[in-house]
Amino acid sequence: METKIPDKIKELLESKFPGKEWLSALQTDVTSTGAFGEEWLFINNEDLAVAKESGGSAQLVEQITLNQVKDARAVNMVGGGALEIEYDSKVHRILLYSNARAHEFTNAARIVNELVKEHRFRETTEERKRRYCPKCGKPIAWSSDVCPRCVKKRQTFFRLFQFTKPYLHQIMWIFFVMVSATFAGLIIPYISKVLIDDVLTPKRDMWRLAPLALSMFAARAASVILGALQARESALVGSSTVYDIRAALYKKLQNLSISYYDKRHTGALMTRVNSDTGEAQNFMVSWLPALLQSSFQIIGIGVLLFVLSWKLTLYIIMPVFFTVWFVRVVYPRVWVYFHRFYEKRSRMSATVSDTLTGIRVVKAFGQEEKETNRFNEKSQDLCDAAITLERKWTIYNPIMSITRIVGVIVVWYVGGKYVFDADPKKMMTLGSIVAYASYLEMFYGPIFMLTDMARVVTHSLSAGERILEVLDAKSEVEDAPDSVSVPRIKGGIEFRNVTFGYNKLRPVLKNFSLVIKENETIGIVGKSGSGKTTLISLLSRLYDVDEGEILIDGINIKKIRYDDLRRQIGVVLQEPFLFSGTIAENIAYSKPGAELLDIVRAAKAANAHDFMIVTKPDGYDTYVGERGGRLSLGERQRVSIARAILHDPRILILDEATSSVDTETEKEIQDALYRLIKGRTTIAIAHRLSTLRNSDRIVVLEEGKLAEQGSHDELMAMQGVYYKLVQIQSEIAKSRIFI
Incomplete structure (x- = not known):
């Protein structure tokens, strides 16, 4: 249940x-x-x-x-x-x-x-299974265990604060320095009281003037120096803590399954890593130390105010209580506007990410104005949300200022009456009034800082909730508790009654079964949407099947350690992705720490060595640009094949590896692939059916089911689905001759 x-x-x-x-x-x-x-x-x-x-x-x-x-x-x-x-x-x-x-x-x-x-x-x-919040019983998101209705802001703070555990010794030292700096700052008004009452009026004690002035200077210097030391240590601990949060967040994103990214926008996730951790850093480095110091000051000054005049303190405490009450009433109402602001910001970031990633397509179709308008629309939404937020937030700022003025007026009026009072029990000295006014100014400073800090804390905890939502997300593809290590896969594969759909209501593969022998080369063909790419995604365990099972060497892939499985499966995609860096770095991506000699051997086997030496002045140190944009598609594909060769997988997946290149390049790539598939189980997907003729077996998919299988000649003799696909391609090829 x-x-x-x-x-x-x-x-x-x-x-x-x-x-x-x-x-x-x-x-x-x-x-x-x-x-x-x-x-x-x-x-x-x-x-x-x-x-x-x-x-x-x-x-x-x-x-x-x-x-x-x-x-x-x-x-x-x-x-x-x-x-x-x-x-x-x-x-x-x-x-x-x-x-x-x-x-x-x-x-x-x-x-x-x-x-x-x-x-x-x-x-x-x-x-x-649908997950429900154990507290409110309402359904929660598939990819997260965080219930937005029940999340507690205090809990968010303490969970983020757990990242400071490695720095507890430094935090204790910061705490000691902070208390010392606060104490030094609180001495100064008391010294001014002594100066006025005991030195300047009425006794005019010149001998005590210099020592008290020096004491005041020493207290101020100590306060400043200790404050600087505390700020330095706080910045070190805060930045280190946020570094740990950012590292944990990025590691979690790397470990989450592909289905998590299917449901989210890349730009929004980038905001979590960049902007949200930046908000957390601002809070940890700047505002959290100020929050603690303000708390110490309020406690210390509050005690001194009662010592100087408990009756006068009762007068000025009423505006303070009003301020606290006002903040507690307004704060929850403003929270929703912060969430709205961050949501709009994430959407704008997602739009920018979309457009810049597909900038070539934008320019190819002349859609610059359309994309500019789309961005302006999102930017305007963010602007409106920011304006609304600030308007709501600034409603009570004038009230806060008036409250502060009222407190000061009460001190001088009521305190002034106490100075003239003949009753010794009520009488206050002029020095006490000056010291009291100074302490009150120091008292209101932290109070108003805390009220403004509520806004910063709201910013930070809103960002913290989104960070924790990612950290709490569970990957749909994880190692089973009883998973086993398989250091060497032989390569036998079996799909047994597999059903899977990205939308559970519309399965792509339906009760699919297939046995692939060790070292066999299998071609997969079928119309678009028949389930070819889904098949290899399940084999690579980018997703887990909904029903049935996939076995490698007789072991359910869910029982094989994820790292062992992925280490022994290599993939060459239709559109190879290269990272910013050199050609050598991209080839070695599949095998970190590979020697240059191994990289060169892999490049030669992939027919990539000659073009790097002949056409690239920097050879293997040539910078490929973002997504490999400085290389042609054929060059990127050969680098991708070299990467797969260096990986030396037991199971090789070729997903339309030659569909987007010219005939000459295709022949070079086919030669490289022929060397690559030797001695390993290979699954090749291709729209050009002629490239699969030499496969040991061709499997035909239709609407997520196994329609036919056999060699090229056997399938042609059946005159079924495969035969029709070949005839269609032949007609297309003939028509191109006359274009």
Whole structure:
């Protein structure tokens, strides 16, 4: 059970179905009348039940025995869907739900059909289960365990503060220096009191003037020097802490599965790494030390104010209480505007990332003005959000200033009356009033800093929540607890009843099965969208299958350590990606620390050595530019093949490796690939069917299913799907001759 079942419904089930174990329990978000509300679906080996709460009690809406059921299906409708059960020669609509719950009830229909038709129950994989917040019971995002409704800002702060554990000794030292600097600063007004009351008026004690003046200078110097030392150490610890946060965040992003990136925009994730960690750094380095120092000052000055005149302190404390109350009322209301501001900023960053990444396409189609307008629209949204935020935030600043003025006026008016008071118990000296006014100014400084700090803390904790959301995200592809190390893969592959879809409601591969022998070369063909690239993505374990399993050497790939699996699978893509750096660095990317001699051998095997020596003045030290933009597509592809050769994988995947190059370049690449595939299991995808003729076997996919398999001649003799694809390509080739 993924969410908490209401107690009354639980009691109803126990009374109606005593001793029954429920295999599935799902909560709808739309009632049978079409209104938003909750109803519950329960399934066991024999029964299907629908229950709901109404009028403070639970009632059973539907009770169906599974041996009556002929079929179950989830029907898609506008904005939602319905679960329909066929029994008694009729189709009964038993539940409604929104699109947010569609995948759950699609899976429920599958469970019912398997129980009815196959008399078995297969528990869904953990990735397909809907997760709910254990506190509020509401669904949470697939890629995160953070519930935005229940997240606590204090908890966010303490979780970020855990990154400071390696620096506890430095923090203790900073704490000591901060207390010392605060103490030194608090001495100065007291010295001024002594100067006025005991030296200047009325005694005019000249002998004490110089020592007190020097003491005041020493206290001020000590305060400044200790403050500088504290700022230096705080910057060191704060920057180091944020470095650790940024490193943990980037490492987490590297370890998350591809499906995490499918659901998010690259620009938004870049904002997390750059801007959000920058906000955290600003808080850790600048504002957190100021927060602590202000807290010490408030405590110390508060004590001194009571010592000088507890009655006068009662007068000035009222404006302070008003200030604190005002901040606590306004602060929660402003929080939502900070979230909105950061969301708009992330969207603008995503737009910039999109446009700059595809700048060649923008210029090729002359869409500069369109992209400029699109950016201006996002930028205007951010501007509006920033203006709204500042307007909301600055509403109470004048009130804060007035509160400060009121406090000062109260001190001089009430304190002045105490100076003239004849009662010794009420009387205050002029020095006490001056010292009190100085302490009050020092007191209000931290108070108002803390009120402004609320804005900074809000900024920082909003950024911290987004950082923690990434750190808390769970990868859908992880090592199983019982995974085993496989240092050397032989290369035998089996796809066994594999079903998978990027959208769980629309599977790309459907009950697909295929056996590939060790060192066999397999060609994969099919129309666009038939599942070719999905097949190799599953083999590389970029995603995990929804149903079925993939085995290598008889071991489920989920049981093979992820590092061992990826280390022994090499991929050559249709559009090779090269990183900014030299040609040698890109070839060696698959094998860090490779010797130059090994790099040269791999380049020669990939037919990449000659073009580097002849056409590139810097040879292997040639800088390839961003994404390899300084090299032609054919050159990038040969560098990519050299990288795969150096990797020396046991299983090689070729995804349209020659589809975008000219005929001469294709021949050179084909020669390199021929040397590469020797002695290893190879899976090649190609639209040019002629490139697969020499494969040991050709597998034809159609609509996610295995349509045909065999050699080229065998498939041509069948005159099936493959034959039609060959005929189509032949017609296209003939038509090009006359263009």
